[in-house]
Amino acid sequence: MVGIGQFDFNLFIKILPDLARGALVTLKFSSLSILFGLIIGTFFGIFRILKNPILPKIATAYVELIRGTPLLVQIMIVYYGLPAAGINLPPEVAGVLALSINSGAYIAEIIRAGIQSVPKGQMDAARSLGMSYAQAMRYVVLPQAFRNILPALGNEFIALIKDSSLLSVIAIAELTRTGMQIYAVTFNAWTPLLGVAMFYLAMTLPLSKLVDHFQKRIGGHESP
Amino acid sequence: MSLLKIINLHKRFGDLYVLRGVNMEVEKGEVVVVIGPSGGGKSTLLKCINMLEPPTEGKIILDGIDLTAKGVDLNKIRQRIGIVFQQFNLFSHLTALENITLPLRIVKKVPKDEAEKIAIKYLRKVGLEEEFATYYPHQLSGGQQQRVAIARALAMNPELMLFDEVTSALDPERVKEVLNVMEELAREGMTMIVVTHEMGFAKEVGDRVVFMDGGVIVEEGKPEEIFTAPKHPRTREFLSMIL
Numbered sequence: 001m002v003g004i005g006q007f008d009f010n011l012f013i014k015i016l017p018d019l020a021r022g023a024l025v026t027l028k029f030s031s032l033s034i035l036f037g038l039i040i041g042t043f044f045g046i047f048r049i050l051k052n053p054i055l056p057k058i059a060t061a062y063v064e065l066i067r068g069t070p071l072l073v074q075i076m077i078v079y080y081g082l083p084a085a086g087i088n089l090p091p092e093v094a095g096v097l098a099l100s101i102n103s104g105a106y107i108a109e110i111i112r113a114g115i116q117s118v119p120k121g122q123m124d125a126a127r128s129l130g131m132s133y134a135q136a137m138r139y140v141v142l143p144q145a146f147r148n149i150l151p152a153l154g155n156e157f158i159a160l161i162k163d164s165s166l167l168s169v170i171a172i173a174e175l176t177r178t179g180m181q182i183y184a185v186t187f188n189a190w191t192p193l194l195g196v197a198m199f200y201l202a203m204t205l206p207l208s209k210l211v212d213h214f215q216k217r218i219g220g221h222e223s224p
Numbered sequence: 225m226s227l228l229k230i231i232n233l234h235k236r237f238g239d240l241y242v243l244r245g246v247n248m249e250v251e252k253g254e255v256v257v258v259i260g261p262s263g264g265g266k267s268t269l270l271k272c273i274n275m276l277e278p279p280t281e282g283k284i285i286l287d288g289i290d291l292t293a294k295g296v297d298l299n300k301i302r303q304r305i306g307i308v309f310q311q312f313n314l315f316s317h318l319t320a321l322e323n324i325t326l327p328l329r330i331v332k333k334v335p336k337d338e339a340e341k342i343a344i345k346y347l348r349k350v351g352l353e354e355e356f357a358t359y360y361p362h363q364l365s366g367g368q369q370q371r372v373a374i375a376r377a378l379a380m381n382p383e384l385m386l387f388d389e390v391t392s393a394l395d396p397e398r399v400k401e402v403l404n405v406m407e408e409l410a411r412e413g414m415t416m417i418v419v420t421h422e423m424g425f426a427k428e429v430g431d432r433v434v435f436m437d438g439g440v441i442v443e444e445g446k447p448e449e450i451f452t453a454p455k456h457p458r459t460r461e462f463l464s465m466i467l
Contacts, residue, residue, distance in 0.1 A: 124276055125313035125373075129327035129380060130303035139326060143317045 006190040015182050015192055022178030023199040029092075029174060030161045033099035034107075037160070038153070040100060041107025046137065048112045059108060066105035072166050074098050079170040095167045103160050110152045114145035154211035158204045165200075175199055225288065227252045227415050228273065228384060233282035235268050235439075242268045244439035246282070250384070250417060255410045257430035257447070258419045261462060265439040266419040267310075270386045273417070274305040286384070303331060306377030307386040310393050312369040314361040320347065320372045321357035324379045332380070346375035350405045367398030374405055385409065387418040423467060427451055435459045 047059035066074070078101075079094040089097065118141050126136035146153075168177035179196035183189050228250040235243040243265045250256055258266050271277040273284055275291050275298050284291040291301055315323050324343035328334040334342065344354055350371035361369050370390055377385065387406065391399040403425050410416055410429050420426060426433050426447055433450040435443045435458075443456040451467075454460045 119311075119313075121309060121311050121313035122315060124271075125309065125315070126327075128274055128276060128302055128305075128307045129376070130299045130331040131327060132299050135330055139330060140315050144315075147317060 008191045011191045018178055019195045019199050022175035026164050026175040030164050032096050033103055034157050034160055036100035037103030037107050040104030041111050044108035045111025063105045063108055071102050071163055074102055075166055091170045091172050095172050110149050114149035117148045118144045151211045151215045158207050161203050229285040231283040234280045236280045242439055252415055253413045255416045255429055255431045257426040258434045260436035264437045266436050267388050270388050274302050303380050304382055305384045306382035308373050308377055308390045310389040312373045314369055316361050319358050319360055324376045342379050346379045350375045366394045367401045370402050385414055385416045389419050
């Protein structure tokens with residue numbers, strides 16, 4: 001008998017600690033990548049709106065390149081491609097690098113939209129008080145931009161948690177790979193994979209609730 | 225020597241010619257009121273004075289310094305010119321107090337507790353008691369927001385204050401409280417350039433009234449001259465429409 005009837009409750013209980021460990025690895029990789037992605041994305045998001053002959057072009061090229069190619073290919077280029085160029089990275093570093101560069105491109109677009117959502121008068125007021133462009137960005141525009149894009153960043157984090165399952169191809173023992181390994185040993189597909197799905201939901205559902213919460217709060221918080 | 229001298233100021237946005245050769249001098253302590261139809265270049269003139277909009281041509285000279293010259297530290301100069309906007313432009317993520325302390329702290333490097341003392345002092349000056357210090361802009365009425373904006377500009381201790389239609393976005397019953405603050409400021413001797421549609425204010429507080437239309441100064445003079453005996457037909461036409 002194949003199908004959901006194959007679900008083995010005793011096995012399920014037994015593999016829970018392994019899956020939890022895998023989920024923690026997933027969370028670790030996603031968190032590190034969103035953090036680095038945020039740093040990369042903030043810079044490139046600002047680059048995109050600068051009145052500078054080169055930086056906006058570089059930023060646009062980066063965003064288009066990353067968004068136009070599959071994450072799986074990006075991961076494989078970093079892990080299998082870079083060694084051919086003499087750069088050997090452990091899978092963990094390659095994984096975080098690939099995910100960060102990937103999420104950085106999406107976050108750059110979010111940041112750009114966030115900055116543009118802040119009324120121009122805020123920049124004018126900041127500059128008129130003697131702040132430099134950088135100070136006005138840092139203390140006036142970016143804090144408001146981040147507040148406006150918190151829901152979008154939350155969604156990006158959710159996407160990243162799910163996308164990090166692709167790290168299984170470079171032998172990182174995150175949640176999906178953990179499930180696959182259990183399947184390979186037990187020949188039972190439903191039990192570990194339903195468990196895997198359940199753990200992903202346990203991470204993404206609270207996050208999307210949080211995103212909803214922020215969205216509502218911003219809705220009631222009109223900025224002038 | 226005049227505090228501010230504007231020489232042959234031109235400003236173009238692409239094909240749009242907004243200022244076409246404005247010349248103006250403002251003495252220390254003088255209150256100049258700029259009136260005229262919308263789109264006449266009044267707001268752009270103010271934004272050129274503090275170089276938020278760099279002029280296409282011409283010179284802006286503040287206290288002997290040409291602001292349009294290369295290598296001028298505009299961040300330094302702008303501390304000497306306060307501006308208040310029609311849309312208040314309070315920093316919406318900061319409280320009334322923080323709106324005032326932020327520029328003091330990061331631009332003038334004033335320590336936190338001293339900056340807060342200064343902020344409270346100027347909030348009081350514009351008629352806002354200490355309780356409003358912790359309010360966010362969206363918790364304040366338009367008139368209160370605009371007074372915080374004035375306090376924020378004053379706290380930088382400017383020599384020249386620019387007011388860009390600061391009562392136009394206010395409910396009618398809130399206009400007076402803002403005009404009163406400006407009148408008080410004028411009485412204390414602040415040099416002010418006020419773009420406004422409040423003709424009562426222009427008459428009573430202005431030392432000089434400037435009528436602008438089509439990107440040029442059409443006519444200027446003492447308020448009683450402009451309002452009772454305007455020389456130029458365009459001034460007459462404008463005044464007959466609004467008075």
